[in-house]
Amino acid sequence: MLAGGHGNSNPNTNYLKSRGLWVAYSIGMLVLHLILLSIPPLSIPMAWTLTNQVHNAITFIVLHILKGVPWIPTDQGATSLLTHWEQIDEGRQFTKTRKFLTASPVLLFFLTCFYTVYEPHHFVANFLSVCLVTLPKLPLFHKVRLFGINKY
Amino acid sequence: MDILEPMYTLVFTELVPSFHVHLQVLLGLLVLWVLFKKSEKPGRPGKAGKSELDIINDWKPEPLVTPVPAKHRGLNAPVTKNQIAQHITVNGVKCLNFATNNYLALVNQQEIDDVAVAAIRKYGVGSCGPRGFFGTVDVHLELEEKLAQFMRTEAAVVYSYGFSTIASAIPAYAKRGDICFVDEAVNFSIQQGLVASRSHIKYFKHNDMMHLEQLLSEQAVLDRKNPKKAAKTRKFLIVEGLYNKTGEMCPLPEIVDLKNRHKVRLFIDESISFGTLGDTGRGITEYYNIPIEEIDLVMSSMEGSLGSIGGFCVGTTFVVEHQVLSGLGYCFSASLPPLLTVGATAALNLMDGNPDLVKELNEKCDQLHRLLHKSETLARYFRISGCRLSPVKHLFPLELKSGTENELQKIVDLCLQDGVALAVPAFQLNDVKFQTPSIRLTVNSKLEAQDMSKCLSTLEKTVIATFKPTSTS
Known part of the structure; x- marks a missing residue:
C-alpha cells in the first residue's frame, strides 16, 4: 500500500493533527473505562x-x-x-499534538490516583506506568535508545 | 460539593502520605513546563536567525545554462538520416554502423515494422498513462508473459525506458542503511539507482573476485560484532552480465558461489548480455548453465538486442511484483507505447523462433575479436577490451594524456568521413566511476567479413595518421 499524497509521503507525521482527533482520543479512553467499569467483579479503583x-x-x-x-x-x-513519536510533526518538539499526548496520560494518572483513594499498591503500579510513557516523550530522549534497546 | 468532600478529607486528615503529593506535584510541574514551552516552528535547518527576506535577498540565481564551448560534442552531434540499421548516413556520408546497439540486427525488420504499424492503427501512438492508472494495454501483459516464459522465470515487469528500469529496480529494494557491493565498472544507470537507494555502496575492482571476497569478509566480521544490526541490514551484489564500459563478462559461477556463502541478494544487469550470450540468447545464466533461480533479479534494457525501447525485470513473482508499487519508473511514468511493446514482442518471438540469430552474432563477435587482436597497429596504441563473445569492444589508449579524448574523437571523425561509424563513449558529469576514454565498436549480426576488414583497415589508417606525428616529434 502506498500512503499519503499531495506531497505528504508519511501520514504518521500529521494525522494526529487532524480535526476531531483529540475528541476521538478522549472518547476512546472513556469507552475503555466504561467497559472496564461494567465488568462486575472489578471494583471502581481496580477499573481506574x-x-x-x-x-x-x-x-x-x-x-x-x-x-x-x-x-x-x-x-x-x-x-x-x-518510532511513531519521533515521526510526529517531522520531529519538532513542543507542538500541540505532543503537548496533548504528554498531558493526557498524566491527567488520567491524577484521576486514577484520586479514584483509587491513594492506595499504595495502586499508586506504585500507576506511577511506574505513567513514568514509562512520559519519560520517552521528553525532548531529552528524542532519538535516544537507552542501552541500545529497540535500536534496530 | 459531595463529590469534592472525600478529597478534602483525604488531604487534610493526612491519609495521603506526603510522597504521593510530592510526586504528583513534580509530575504536574513537568507537564506544565511542556504545555507552556513555545512550539518549534517548521523551518529549513541551518537557516535559523535569518528572516525570509534576508534569505530571498541573499539568493543569487545560477545561470540556467552554463556557457558551453562551441566545440562541445553536444552541439556538434552527428546528424543522421534514414533508419539506423546496418548502415547509417551521418552528415551525408553512408557509413558502416559500428556505433549503435543493434546486436541482432532487428531494427529494420519488415515484419516488426508491420506489427508496429498495425498497433498504431489499433491503439494510437501513446498509452496515455502510467501502468497503474489506465496505461496498461493487453500488449503489455502479453509481453510480460512472453518475457517470463522466455527467460523461464515466474514473472516479468516491463518499464517504459531502459535507463529507468535499472535506476528504479535497485532503489525499490535497497534502502537507507543497506549495503550494496558493486563492480566499479557498472554503467551510469546502475550508479543512479544506487544514489537513489541511499544505501552504503562498496565498490570492488572490476571483475576482481578476490577483492569482492575481501569486502564481503570484512562485512561478515562487522556483522558478527553487531548481529542485531546485521539482521536488519539487507546486502546486495550488483553486477552486469556484459559490462557496457569494458565489454568484459562477469565471472558468474564465482559470483553465485560468493552470493550463497555470504547470503547477499544478487542483481544482474543484462542489458547487453540478453540476446547475445547463451545458445538461445537467454543471457549470462544460460551461457554459464546456471539456473536463473540463483539470481534474485535480472534487469535488462530492451534497447539492445530487441531493438525497441524500454526495459524489463524478471524473477520470482514475489520479487517482481514488489516493483509494481515500489518501482518509481513503473509507477510514475507513462507506460511503454503499444507500438514499441508489440515491436519488442515480435522481436522476442523472432529470437525465440531462430536460435541461429544468436549463433550468427556470436560468430561475428568472435571474428571481430580475432581481427582486432591480430592487428599490430592497434596493439601499439591500444589495449583491446571485451571478451570474445561480447558485441561491445573497447579500445583503451595505452597512454592517457589530457588531450587523449580529443584525439580519439578525431580518429572517430576521420573514420566517419571514410564510411565507418564508430563511437567515443560520452560520460555524464556525475558518472563517478571508470571514466576511461575509449573507442567503442559495436557488432551486429548482419556485418560481413569484408565490412569488418574495411572497418579495421580504416581504423588502422586513421590511427596511424593521428598518432604518428605526435610520436615522432
Whole structure:
C-alpha cells in the first residue's frame, strides 16, 4: 500500500493533527473505562487502575516501541528506525499534538490516583506506568535508545 | 460539593502520605513546563536567525545554462538520416554502423515494422498513462508473459525506458542503511539507482573476485560484532552480465558461489548480455548453465538486442511484483507505447523462433575479436577490451594524456568521413566511476567479413595518421 499524497509521503507525521482527533482520543479512553467499569467483579479503583494501565500500554507500544510505518514508505527508509513519536510533526518538539499526548496520560494518572483513594499498591503500579510513557516523550530522549534497546 | 468532600478529607486528615503529593506535584510541574514551552516552528535547518527576506535577498540565481564551448560534442552531434540499421548516413556520408546497439540486427525488420504499424492503427501512438492508472494495454501483459516464459522465470515487469528500469529496480529494494557491493565498472544507470537507494555502496575492482571476497569478509566480521544490526541490514551484489564500459563478462559461477556463502541478494544487469550470450540468447545464466533461480533479479534494457525501447525485470513473482508499487519508473511514468511493446514482442518471438540469430552474432563477435587482436597497429596504441563473445569492444589508449579524448574523437571523425561509424563513449558529469576514454565498436549480426576488414583497415589508417606525428616529434 502506498500512503499519503499531495506531497505528504508519511501520514504518521500529521494525522494526529487532524480535526476531531483529540475528541476521538478522549472518547476512546472513556469507552475503555466504561467497559472496564461494567465488568462486575472489578471494583471502581481496580477499573481506574486498569484503564490507566491499558491506555499506557497501548500508547507505549504504538508510540514508543513500533518503528517505521505500516505502509510501503517512499522515503527510502528514512523513518524505518524512528518510532511513531519521533515521526510526529517531522520531529519538532513542543507542538500541540505532543503537548496533548504528554498531558493526557498524566491527567488520567491524577484521576486514577484520586479514584483509587491513594492506595499504595495502586499508586506504585500507576506511577511506574505513567513514568514509562512520559519519560520517552521528553525532548531529552528524542532519538535516544537507552542501552541500545529497540535500536534496530 | 459531595463529590469534592472525600478529597478534602483525604488531604487534610493526612491519609495521603506526603510522597504521593510530592510526586504528583513534580509530575504536574513537568507537564506544565511542556504545555507552556513555545512550539518549534517548521523551518529549513541551518537557516535559523535569518528572516525570509534576508534569505530571498541573499539568493543569487545560477545561470540556467552554463556557457558551453562551441566545440562541445553536444552541439556538434552527428546528424543522421534514414533508419539506423546496418548502415547509417551521418552528415551525408553512408557509413558502416559500428556505433549503435543493434546486436541482432532487428531494427529494420519488415515484419516488426508491420506489427508496429498495425498497433498504431489499433491503439494510437501513446498509452496515455502510467501502468497503474489506465496505461496498461493487453500488449503489455502479453509481453510480460512472453518475457517470463522466455527467460523461464515466474514473472516479468516491463518499464517504459531502459535507463529507468535499472535506476528504479535497485532503489525499490535497497534502502537507507543497506549495503550494496558493486563492480566499479557498472554503467551510469546502475550508479543512479544506487544514489537513489541511499544505501552504503562498496565498490570492488572490476571483475576482481578476490577483492569482492575481501569486502564481503570484512562485512561478515562487522556483522558478527553487531548481529542485531546485521539482521536488519539487507546486502546486495550488483553486477552486469556484459559490462557496457569494458565489454568484459562477469565471472558468474564465482559470483553465485560468493552470493550463497555470504547470503547477499544478487542483481544482474543484462542489458547487453540478453540476446547475445547463451545458445538461445537467454543471457549470462544460460551461457554459464546456471539456473536463473540463483539470481534474485535480472534487469535488462530492451534497447539492445530487441531493438525497441524500454526495459524489463524478471524473477520470482514475489520479487517482481514488489516493483509494481515500489518501482518509481513503473509507477510514475507513462507506460511503454503499444507500438514499441508489440515491436519488442515480435522481436522476442523472432529470437525465440531462430536460435541461429544468436549463433550468427556470436560468430561475428568472435571474428571481430580475432581481427582486432591480430592487428599490430592497434596493439601499439591500444589495449583491446571485451571478451570474445561480447558485441561491445573497447579500445583503451595505452597512454592517457589530457588531450587523449580529443584525439580519439578525431580518429572517430576521420573514420566517419571514410564510411565507418564508430563511437567515443560520452560520460555524464556525475558518472563517478571508470571514466576511461575509449573507442567503442559495436557488432551486429548482419556485418560481413569484408565490412569488418574495411572497418579495421580504416581504423588502422586513421590511427596511424593521428598518432604518428605526435610520436615522432
